[in-house]
Amino acid sequence: MKLYTQRAACSLASHIIAYELGLDIEIIRVDRATHRASNGEDFLAINPNGYVPALVLDDGEILIEGTAILQYLVSLKPETGFIPDDAKGRRLVQSLLNFIATELHKPMAQMLTPDYAPVKEALYKHVAPRLDWIANRFTGDYLLGDTFSVADAYLFVCLNWSQWNGIxxxxxxxxxxxxxxxxxxxxxxxxxxAEGLAPWGDGIFFAPALAA
Structure with missing residues (x-):
């Protein structure tokens, strides 16, 4: 399998889960400006939308959208419990993934880009109560209590952008x-x-204009 990523973007969540699962997966970096992949491919031929992540399976099937990729990766090793076995637990993780994608990921990523500078305050006013909500969900170490899940990986990546978006x-x-x-x-x-980032809270090794 090949996972197409950009440094510190939302694809970092899939990168993390691939490592957590110990999967044999090739990580391919995509240049934000040129859409040229580190293996020489034109990434637009992989995903015409131009954004990461994208996962190419061994049979050539292309899977896009981070929440779908996260769930697929975990399906390869369900015994890890990164998505619960029971139906109620699965529904909860799917709900959290959708919440993070729509209510946190998009506005927090927009806050990183100059195009949205005029409405950055409005975006913050949207995000802050959502962060209130998810902050109050914790009853243990992780969103599901004491069990790490794909939702935790995704939330970590979105919150990681707070180093640069002013939250x-x-x-x-x-x-x-x-x-x-x-x-x-x-x-x-x-x-x-692997992505050239320092541990959380220690700053970064680079200063890109992030477009997650």
């Missing part, structure tokens, strides 16, 4: 603790290092 996570102590906890997982540290 001060100190308003949400439970989210700061969560970031330290997830950021210390060996697979997360490995994925961050």
């Amino acid at each position: 001060d996570l100190s308003r949400w102590p439970s989210l700061e603790v969560f970031m330290q906890r997830v950021g210390g997982r060996p697979a997360v540290l490995a994925a961050l290092q």
Whole structure:
């Protein structure tokens, strides 16, 4: 399999889960400006929408959209429990993934781009109550209590952008603790290092104009 990523973008969640699962997967970096992949391919031929992640399976099937990719990767090793076995647990994770994708990912990514600078305050006013909601969900170390899930990987990546979009996570102590906890997982540290990122809270090794 081949996973197409961009540094620190939402594809980092799939990168993390691939490492957490110990999958034999080729990580391919995509240039944001040119859409040229590190293996020489034109990424637009993989995903004409131009954004990551994209996953190419061994039989050539192309899977796009991060939440779908996360769920597919976990289906390869369901015994890990990164998505619960029971129907209620699966519904909860799917609900969380959709919430993170629509209510956090998109506006928090928009806050990173100059095009949205005139409405950055409005975006923050949208995001803040959503962060209130998810911060109050924690009853244990992770969103599902004491069990790490794909929703935690995705939330970690979106909150990681707070280093650059101006959101001060100190308003949400439970989210700061969560970031330290997830950021210390060996697979997360490995994925961050592979993408040229420092551990959470230590800054970054680069300063791109992120377009997640």
